[in-house]
Amino acid sequence: MPNNENELIASFTRPEVSALLKRGQAALLAAMSSTPAVLRRGQILVEMDDPHEFLYVVESGWLARSRTINDGRRQIIVIFLPGELCGIKTIFMSRQPDDIEALTTASTRRIHFKDACDLAAKDFAVAMLLAWQLAQDERRLHNWTVRLGRANAEERLAALLLELRTRLKRLGLNGVDSRYGLPLTLQQIADHVGLTPVHVGRILRRFREQASVVIANGEVTFLHKSAALEELAKPVMDIVGE
Amino acid sequence: MPNNENELIASFTRPEVSALLKRGQAALLAAMSSTPAVLRRGQILVEMDDPHEFLYVVESGWLARSRTINDGRRQIIVIFLPGELCGIKTIFMSRQPDDIEALTTASTRRIHFKDACDLAAKDFAVAMLLAWQLAQDERRLHNWTVRLGRANAEERLAALLLELRTRLKRLGLNGVDSRYGLPLTLQQIADHVGLTPVHVGRILRRFREQASVVIANGEVTFLHKSAALEELAKPVMDIVGE
DNA sequence: CGATATGTTGAGACCCGTCAATTAGGGTGG
DNA sequence: CCACCCTAATTGACGGGTCTCAACATATCG
Numbered sequence: 001m002p003n004n005e006n007e008l009i010a011s012f013t014r015p016e017v018s019a020l021l022k023r024g025q026a027a028l029l030a031a032m033s034s035t036p037a038v039l040r041r042g043q044i045l046v047e048m049d050d051p052h053e054f055l056y057v058v059e060s061g062w063l064a065r066s067r068t069i070n071d072g073r074r075q076i077i078v079i080f081l082p083g084e085l086c087g088i089k090t091i092f093m094s095r096q097p098d099d100i101e102a103l104t105t106a107s108t109r110r111i112h113f114k115d116a117c118d119l120a121a122k123d124f125a126v127a128m129l130l131a132w133q134l135a136q137d138e139r140r141l142h143n144w145t146v147r148l149g150r151a152n153a154e155e156r157l158a159a160l161l162l163e164l165r166t167r168l169k170r171l172g173l174n175g176v177d178s179r180y181g182l183p184l185t186l187q188q189i190a191d192h193v194g195l196t197p198v199h200v201g202r203i204l205r206r207f208r209e210q211a212s213v214v215i216a217n218g219e220v221t222f223l224h225k226s227a228a229l230e231e232l233a234k235p236v237m238d239i240v241g242e
Numbered sequence: 243m244p245n246n247e248n249e250l251i252a253s254f255t256r257p258e259v260s261a262l263l264k265r266g267q268a269a270l271l272a273a274m275s276s277t278p279a280v281l282r283r284g285q286i287l288v289e290m291d292d293p294h295e296f297l298y299v300v301e302s303g304w305l306a307r308s309r310t311i312n313d314g315r316r317q318i319i320v321i322f323l324p325g326e327l328c329g330i331k332t333i334f335m336s337r338q339p340d341d342i343e344a345l346t347t348a349s350t351r352r353i354h355f356k357d358a359c360d361l362a363a364k365d366f367a368v369a370m371l372l373a374w375q376l377a378q379d380e381r382r383l384h385n386w387t388v389r390l391g392r393a394n395a396e397e398r399l400a401a402l403l404l405e406l407r408t409r410l411k412r413l414g415l416n417g418v419d420s421r422y423g424l425p426l427t428l429q430q431i432a433d434h435v436g437l438t439p440v441h442v443g444r445i446l447r448r449f450r451e452q453a454s455v456v457i458a459n460g461e462v463t464f465l466h467k468s469a470a471l472e473e474l475a476k477p478v479m480d481i482v483g484e
Numbered sequence: 485c486g487a488t489a490t491g492t493t494g495a496g497a498c499c500c501g502t503c504a505a506t507t508a509g510g511g512t513g514g
Numbered sequence: 515c516c517a518c519c520c521t522a523a524t525t526g527a528c529g530g531g532t533c534t535c536a537a538c539a540t541a542t543c544g
Contacts, residue, residue, distance in 0.1 A: 049481070065384070067384070067479045067537095069388075069389050069392065069478070070295070070477065071477065073392045073477070074392070075387060075391040077384050077387045077388065077389040077391045089377055089380060089381075090372050091373075092374065092376075092377040093377055093381070096381065096384075096480070097384075097480045097481050098384060126541075131333075131334050132334065133332055133405065134333055134334075134376065134380075135334040136375075137380070138331060138379070138380055138383065139331075139335070139386070141380065141383040141387060142319050142338075142339075142383070143306070143339060144313075144387055145317060145319045145386055145387060145390060146309050146317040146319065147384060147388060147434065148390035148391045149315070149317045149390045149433075149436030150311065150315045150317045150436060151436070152499075153499080153500075154501095176506055185521090185522065185523090186523065187522080191391075191392075193391075194390065194392060195500075195501090196500075196501055196502080197522085197523080198500090198501075198502080198503095198524085198525090199499090199501070201523065201524065201525090202500090202524090204527090205524085205525095219319030233314070235311045235312065236311070236312065237387075238339045239291065239337070239339050283511065307496085330488085395531080395532075408523075414535090421537095427489090427490065427491090428490075429490080437532075438532075438533060438534080439490085439491080440491095440493090440522090440532090440533075440534085440535095441533070443491065443492065443493090443534055444492090444493085444532095447493095
């Protein structure tokens with residue numbers, strides 16, 4: 001168990017911490033399967049209720065933890081972006097009631113949870129990285145709990161678009177500040193924010209008409225009145241802009 | 243970092259595992275402050291955005307992680323019952339955007355996160371317990387994400403009442419199977435399930451009229467048609483009945 | 485006994501869902 | 515290059531679940 005992660009989140013930009021995390025990430029990545037598995041959109045990496053034994057890193061594409069109810073309702077619980085780890089809880093539980101699925105064409109590499117444990121025991125930076133990612137995930141879940149419980153459609157969508165912007169930026173995956181790729185369908189967005197695709201479409205039209213954002217051709221583009229978006233989302237954004 | 247928690251959740255009742263968890267709990271509790279801090283209802287244990295350094299165990303009463311928006315909206319993100327640990331993420335982050343507050347009169351004992359880490363490093367059972375509680379918390383957050391995103395008022399309330407029943411039973415805190423103490427106001431329930439107190443009251447009346455459950459005098463009592471509740475909640479309950 | 489917080493009930497409004505029709509887009513094969 | 519198909523996106527009309535507001539009842543506590 002790692003022993004001094006305090007101040008981690010508060011110091012996203014502190015060079016010595018991010019350096020440690022980068023070292024841990026490098027060590028873990030080096031120990032992962034070298035040949036990536038390729039997934040088609042909609043393909044399921046880990047089936048719900050199945051025992052599973054691996055942690056994964058997203059190489060390219062977007063993944064998600066999702067739960068589907070037999071009457072057709074579906075909730076995307078967490079989105080995993082390229083470079084992020086998923087399935088860390090595999091270390092602690094052999095089965096979970098959710099799928100991990102590919103939201104887009106994607107590729108992943110993996111490591112057996114026992115190997116990951118051994119590595120973490122030997123290399124503190126790896127333990128640090130794993131703990132850090134877990135804490136990140138839980139913080140994000142807290143944010144979405146607040147949004148799904150108390151925020152309206154506009155606030156949820158504004159929060160989603162802004163959260164993805166800061167996450168992609170932090171991962172170094174968006175070229176320009178005012179634009180990023182969003183490879184999700186309205187249905188997938190709706191399943192994440194707890195709305196219907198029809199209503200998501202209506203809210204996005206409203207945003208477009210207000211000149212806040214346009215989302216077209218799989219690209220989000222912030223317009224000159226995007227401050228209105230930030231104003232909308234502000235009550236449900238956390239300290240680090242997610 | 244612990245190294246063989248696999249099968250933990252799947253084996254809630256496996257005697258050797260629960261024995262290990264009990265040992266870990268005993269060791270951690272023994273290291274905690276011996277004089278409990280007493281909290282009045284509504285009192286805040288950890289203020290949002292404040293740096294904090296302690297893990298807590300609930301001795302008596304109910305606590306919650308809650309987030310309040312300045313316009314008055316409020317979301318209870320997680321409920322902590324007597325015997326459960328809260329603030330474990332303190333080990334990893336010095337500040338979080340939520341309060342930890344007393345939902346009822348409550349008492350807690352605490353331990354500095356560094357001491358908890360040292361203990362976990364020496365005693366595997368403690369590390370096990372901490373990891374197990376974290377995994378528990380995250381699984382519960384997943385469940386509530388699904389419910390807040392996709393379940394209607396009846397399903398959310400049915401799920402809440404049943405989840406609390408199984409959690410209290412597991413903690414050994416309910417005498418009879420068909421009855422348990424629920425020390426929450428309609429407002430607090432509403433803040434947890436993402437509804438208004440008025441609507442929560444209406445749904446509970448419906449439950450009462452259907453002879454599913456009565457909730458009166460701070461007690462939940464399941465009636466002869468409580469199977470209807472389980473039917474309602476089933477689509478949004480996880481494997482272990484939470 | 486009064487004061488305050490909490491619970492109950494009703495009427496009306498609003499946000500979002502449902503359903504259905506239409507358009508647009510993206511790939512495939514001829 | 516076009517015809518075709520299938521999926522995704524758009525739009526409108528309508529209905530319903532939940533919220534809002536306000537009045538009243540009840541419980542709690544000094």
